[in-house]
Amino acid sequence: MAMTNEEQRDIVVRGATIAVCAVAATVTLPVIGELQLEKRAEADFRAEAMRLATIEDGGVTVRSDPMTPSLLDTPWIRTVEYTLKRDTDSSMSRYAMRDRDGAALSSLVSFRPEHIKRAEKINDEAKCLSQAIYYEAGTESLGGKMAVAEVIANRVRDHRYPDSICDVVFQGATRTTGCQFTFTCDGAMNRAPRGRNWDTSQKVAAHVLMNLNEERTGGATHYHATYVDPIWSAGLIKTDKIGLHIFYRFPRGAEWAQVRQNYNNKRARVITAAADRDVNAAATSVIKTQDEAKVQKVAMDAPAPTLAPASVTTSTRTITNGAPKFNAVRKSSNVSSYQTAQVTRAAAGAGATGGLN
Numbered sequence: 001m002a003m004t005n006e007e008q009r010d011i012v013v014r015g016a017t018i019a020v021c022a023v024a025a026t027v028t029l030p031v032i033g034e035l036q037l038e039k040r041a042e043a044d045f046r047a048e049a050m051r052l053a054t055i056e057d058g059g060v061t062v063r064s065d066p067m068t069p070s071l072l073d074t075p076w077i078r079t080v081e082y083t084l085k086r087d088t089d090s091s092m093s094r095y096a097m098r099d100r101d102g103a104a105l106s107s108l109v110s111f112r113p114e115h116i117k118r119a120e121k122i123n124d125e126a127k128c129l130s131q132a133i134y135y136e137a138g139t140e141s142l143g144g145k146m147a148v149a150e151v152i153a154n155r156v157r158d159h160r161y162p163d164s165i166c167d168v169v170f171q172g173a174t175r176t177t178g179c180q181f182t183f184t185c186d187g188a189m190n191r192a193p194r195g196r197n198w199d200t201s202q203k204v205a206a207h208v209l210m211n212l213n214e215e216r217t218g219g220a221t222h223y224h225a226t227y228v229d230p231i232w233s234a235g236l237i238k239t240d241k242i243g244l245h246i247f248y249r250f251p252r253g254a255e256w257a258q259v260r261q262n263y264n265n266k267r268a269r270v271i272t273a274a275a276d277r278d279v280n281a282a283a284t285s286v287i288k289t290q291d292e293a294k295v296q297k298v299a300m301d302a303p304a305p306t307l308a309p310a311s312v313t314t315s316t317r318t319i320t321n322g323a324p325k326f327n328a329v330r331k332s333s334n335v336s337s338y339q340t341a342q343v344t345r346a347a348a349g350a351g352a353t354g355g356l357n
Helices: 005-064 075-087 094-106 114-137 142-157 165-169 195-209 231-235 255-301 332-354
Strands: 222-225 237-242 245-249 311-313 318-320
Touching (some): 114 142, 114 165, 231 255
Antiparallel strands (some): 222 245
16 A cells, blocks of 8 residues: 555654664663662662761760770771671671771781790780789789789889889899889799689789770879888879778879978988887897896895705605705805896896886
8 A cells, every 4th residue: 555655754753763762772771770870879878877977976985985995996996896887787788898808807917936925925924914913912802903903014114114014023023122022022922823813813914914904093103001101102192092002103293392302201200210219229228237237236145045955864764845956065156056046037027027117
């Protein structure tokens, strides 16, 4: 059938429209798909960012708490915390997996021989710190043990002391008057540590070595038992009393002037007290010497006691009394010494009950 011109024109226009639509679809559909993927990715990113912001806010809140250990503020622990929290999401993206795996791989190091020495040193440090805690505060509460361990850790960080725990604990131990910790030079270590107190001391040492402890002594580098009052305490600043120990730190800035004054005053009092003790001791010695002279004079002036014979012999029997036995032949010097001893003992007995004048 012959088509009119109008019909042919419609067919051509319709075909051209279809062709144009097909070409447009071929070009625009991928673009539209990409736009949708981008929008979806942006939405996922916003959701993930909000979730991570919540996590970060929670971490900041935890780290800002005064009771939080400083360990939680280190970069590597933040990375571990971040990746572990992302692991809780079952729909973790490939980017989260990459971050997690990267954090894990970055923590891996190749083995080197010096690692053995490092491990041995850590083991020795733990043992030294455990011993110090056990012998210095083994019977105290957990807080008392932590305080003693903190003092040792503070000394390691202080430039005035050695750089390792064992060197700090055993500093001066070879000198009987120079040991810094009494147990290292008084024979206490002859008694091996054992029992629950030893187990607790080891746990406290591990806790402090990992820097998980919270500060409780105010930066103290010294302490002494509550029942003593050493002169050096006047040269430091008292920070706290925990358990059976009083803790001190070095002065800072303007504190030095007051500390020097306190130390000089206490030193003067100690010297005066020592001088008084020497004077009293000398006076006591003079009185004792005078009393001894009096006793000797009494012994010389006292009449000789009558000494009954040890036994009386009759024709049929021998009667023995309670008097001391002497040899038949006596030297006058032996009798005199015996008499002197008797009088001296009597005078000493009178002095012991009545006191010295």
